[in-house]
Amino acid sequence: MAKARALDRRRKSVRNIRKITRTMELIATARFKKAMDRSVAARDYTKQLAKILENIAAAGAGIVHPLLEVRPTKRSAVLVLTGNRGLCGGYNSNVVRQAVAILGQWRGEQVGCDTTVSGKRGISALKFRGIDIRRSFTNFEDKPEFDAVAPIGREYLSAYAAGEIDRLDVVYTRFHNIAKQEAVTEMLLPLKPPEAEGQGAKPATTLASQEYDFYPSAGSILEEILPASFLSRLFKCFLDAAVSEQVARMVAMKAATENASGLIKDLSRRYNRARQSQITGEIMEILGGVEALKQ
Amino acid sequence: MADTTTASTPRAGMIRFIVVTPETTLVDTHAKSVTLPLFDGSRGIARGHSPFIGRLGAGEVRLSGEADRPGEGVRRLFVQGGFVEVGHDVVTVVTQRAIPQEKFDAAHARAELEKLLSSRATGDEAIGAKLEAVEAARAALRTAAK
Structure with a gap:
């Protein structure tokens, strides 16, 4: 018995x-849907910025800006986006593995590295590996807000402008579709010039764009729009990470x-x-x- | 682009007006005219305006003669910085911060202004940034007071 x-x-x-x-x-399914809606809603902003940048490029203003300039990397910054909670399959460990790879690469090249980590899981995993974390965040859950992300981005911008960092890489999980997310390391600073962003300008839009006037000038708009474009890209990384985490948890729990x-x-x-x-x-x-x- | 059939159908004598922020598309509507706070002052835009791309300052956007809310008067939004693209009767405002007037928290804005005024800035850049922030906070309060 x-x-x-x-x-x-x-x-x-x-x-x-x-x-x-x-x-x-x-x-996780409910949260994923909400996070996905936010991510879709955020796309318009990036699209509009890209459109304006394209128009400036088409207007023939030479696109030269400190943010676009590639400098030899003497000091780099790495931002790692992980989740605060586990039980989501390989989501956190994949990001940590990527982060360790790039941090090891910088160490191999004798480049000083300024590491920032978001998410409790990443913080403890990297601490365990003996990595010196300069700053950490645990306040980003499934709904990252632009107002919370923007100050972090602005700090990176001013550090970059002051020459304190020469490069910024973000390690996060990119969301391709519901069946595919991958941990990637993406370079956000220096910014890629607008032409390199894919979606080559169609001849029709180029023609139309030449009619645009610029107030006060194309150069001054460029100066403002590049930081905005950087911030929106950084925000997209946070959104992607949030969506991917929910998908990973959904799959793991299923x-x-x-x-x-x-x-x-x-x-x-x-x-x-x-x-x-x-x-x-x-x-x-x-x-x-x-x-x-x-x- | 949040293309809904109602919002994208052209209407006689009207312009399409869109506000996008990093988080969402806040407004997508048709209106008779719109007044925008450009970096150096207000500019009104109606149908047939020549295309331009401009930098925005801090101030209020006024929408009048909206198609979806006939007889409701002027709708106001507060925006802080950003850009506007005017082209072919579509006005797109791209900004990091846009708040509809009815959701505006005047007390909070006043507290922020006071905090700014009492803070000390040293160095050209910091002073410039502070002046800009104070100007933006005052513009916000003006919008709230209307």
């Missing part, structure tokens, strides 16, 4: 775990729920067998007793 009862107890606890993972999956179901099936089978063999044993005992009484 002992074995059957132990199996039953295990089955009950697996059922409870399945309930929890199922709920977490549903929560797998966990399925595994729990499989385990319950297996345990039920073993429990039934144990119960049956116990009943059979008892019948045999009774039969044995009856036979003994007959004699």
Whole structure:
């Protein structure tokens, strides 16, 4: 009897775990939808900025700006975006692995590195590897706000302008689609010139754009728009990381729920067998007793 | 672009007006005219305005004769910095901060202005930034007071 009862107890606890993972999956799904909506809504801004930049480029103003200038890297900054919580598959560990790779690369090249980490998971993982973290954030959850991201970006901009850093890399999980997210290292500073952004200007828009007047001048607008474009890219990294985290958790919890179901099936089978063999044993005992009484 | 069928159909005598912030598309509507706070003063825009790209200062955007809210008068928004692209009867404001007047917290704005005024700035850059911030805070309060 002992074995059957132990199996039953295990089955009950697996059922409870399945309930929890199922709920977490549903929560992650709801959060993912919200995060996705925010990410979609944020696309317009980037698109409009790119359009204005394209128009400035087409107007023939030479695009020269300190933010675009590639300098030899003497001191670099790395921003690592991870989650505050685990139970989301390989989401955090993939980002940490990427971060360790780039930090190792800078160390190999004798370049000083200014490391900033967002998310409790990343902070503890990098601390464990003995990496010196200059600054850390734990306030970014599934809804990063522009007003919270912008000050961080502005600090990087002023450090870059002052020559304190020569390069900024962001390590985060890029969201391609619901089936594909990958941990990447993206260079945000120096900014890539607008032409290199893909989506080559179509001849029609170039023609139309030459009619634009600029107030006060194309150069002055460029000066303002490049920092804005940097901030929006940085914000997009945060949004992507948030969306990817929810997707990763959704997938991990779905797998966990399925595994729990499989385990319950297996345990039920073993429990039934144990119960049956116990009943059979008892019948045999009774039969044995009856036979003994007959004699 | 948040192309909804109602917002993108051209309407006679009207311009399409869009405000995008890093987080969302705040406004997408049609209006008779719109007044924008450019870096050096206000500029009114109606249908047929010549295309331009301009830098915005801090101040209020006034929308009048909106198609979706007939007879409701002028709608005001506070924007702080950013750009405007005017072209082919579409006015797009790209800004990091835009707050509709009805959601504006005047007490908070006043507190911020006071905090700014009492802070001390040293060096040309810091002083310039402070003056700009004070100007923006005053513009915000003006919008709120209307």
